[in-house]
Amino acid sequence: MWLLSAILAMAMLVSCSGESARVKIEEPGGADQTGSAAIEFAPPSPETIPGSQLGERIRLGYQIVVNTQEYARFYVGNRLNCTNCHLDGGLNPNAASFVGLAAVYPEYRASNARVNTLADRVNECFERSLNGRALPPDSSKLQAIVAYITWLSRGVPQGATLSWRGLQRIDSRRPLDPANGKNVFANKCAFCHGSDGLGTMAGPPVGGPQSYTIAAGMARVSVAAAFIKSNMPRARGWSLSDDDAYDVAAYINAQPRPDFPGKANDWPKGGKPADAPY
Numbered sequence: 001m002w003l004l005s006a007i008l009a010m011a012m013l014v015s016c017s018g019e020s021a022r023v024k025i026e027e028p029g030g031a032d033q034t035g036s037a038a039i040e041f042a043p044p045s046p047e048t049i050p051g052s053q054l055g056e057r058i059r060l061g062y063q064i065v066v067n068t069q070e071y072a073r074f075y076v077g078n079r080l081n082c083t084n085c086h087l088d089g090g091l092n093p094n095a096a097s098f099v100g101l102a103a104v105y106p107e108y109r110a111s112n113a114r115v116n117t118l119a120d121r122v123n124e125c126f127e128r129s130l131n132g133r134a135l136p137p138d139s140s141k142l143q144a145i146v147a148y149i150t151w152l153s154r155g156v157p158q159g160a161t162l163s164w165r166g167l168q169r170i171d172s173r174r175p176l177d178p179a180n181g182k183n184v185f186a187n188k189c190a191f192c193h194g195s196d197g198l199g200t201m202a203g204p205p206v207g208g209p210q211s212y213t214i215a216a217g218m219a220r221v222s223v224a225a226a227f228i229k230s231n232m233p234r235a236r237g238w239s240l241s242d243d244d245a246y247d248v249a250a251y252i253n254a255q256p257r258p259d260f261p262g263k264a265n266d267w268p269k270g271g272k273p274a275d276a277p278y
């Protein structure tokens with residue numbers, strides 16, 4: 001328990017310093033692509049969710065995000081919670097943050113060649129990242145998650161460019177080295193994620209039947225490498241070289257994981273990324 005609190009406290013500290021790193025790197029010279037002033041990453045804290053009826057819905061959304069296993073169990077098919085990847089309840093600007101997303105959806109996505117609502121995108125992660133099932137459109141849980149993200153997007157104008165959006169991509173400058181990936185995992189990851197990658201009390205599974213599916217964003221090596229570079233080992237983001245982040249991402253994504261039955265329907269009109277695993 002003591003160790004766990006120490007790790008959590010460290011994680012909080014580092015996610016704060018990581019925050020400034022991300023904003024410094026990404027801030028496009030004080031102006032976004034539309035020429036207006038850059039939008040600041042200034043989300044409200046979940047502690048300030050109001051006590052109103054709407055506030056109750058927002059709070060439920062927050063609870064589902066940080067404890068998906070308990071609050072949306074029926075829709076989850078593995079051992080992950082949203083916050084395991086969207087770190088700090090979606091408030092971490094280095095980990096595919098939820099902040100501002102209500103201002104950028106609905107949005108066209110090449111992966112399904114249609115305009116997706118925010119609720120569609122949430123369901124995509126339920127199906128692919130959590131190996132679960134989509135929530136019905138009228139589900140109060142789905143509406144609660146959307147309400148939480150909408151609350152985190154207050155003050156962000158519709159159509160704004162979010163400098164912190166997604167994951168900060170990196171490049172590897174040499175071919176992948178599987179032996180190095182295996183070594184990095186054993187030395188820097190196995191302590192928390194288990195030597196087999198199946199997870200421990202200190203870290204969720206990164207492979208095996210309880211992990212994300214082959215059709216999840218994280219199953220692409222470039223996406224996992226970006227996430228790992230800025231966030232892993234937990235509380236020591238930016239400590240791996242870009243090459244090490246790529247090699248270990250390739251290593252975990254080569255582990256067995258759930259298939260995704262609908263994968264044949266992806267990218268119906270093209271636009272498939274080069275590192276899609278199928």
Ligand code: HEC
Pocket residue numbers: 065068080081082083084085086096101118121122125126129130145165166167212216217218223
């Ligand atoms: C295994 C890791 C993982 C888990 C678990 C996960 N996601 Fe995601 N999610 C991702 C990745 C990776 C992306 C894509 C980020 C990018 O585009 O750079 C993403 C994208 C998203 C987006 C769109 C972000 C954007 O910028 O458009 C939303 C919304 C989202 N997830 C919601 C959720 C919710 C809600 C849950 C829990 C029900 C969840 N995710 C669980 C990895 C995960």
Ligand code: HEC
Pocket residue numbers: 007080083084085087088184185188189190191192193202203204205206211212218224227228232233234240248249252
């Ligand atoms: C100190 C413990 C610790 C170490 C070491 C560590 N992780 Fe993690 N990792 C975590 C925790 C905890 C989470 C979930 C974060 C949360 O919920 O706040 C996580 C999440 C992840 C995720 C997304 C969720 C999932 O399980 O798919 C990936 C991928 C990941 N880590 C990969 C790595 C890699 C690769 C390394 C080694 C370079 C590494 N981690 C080292 C603790 C650790």
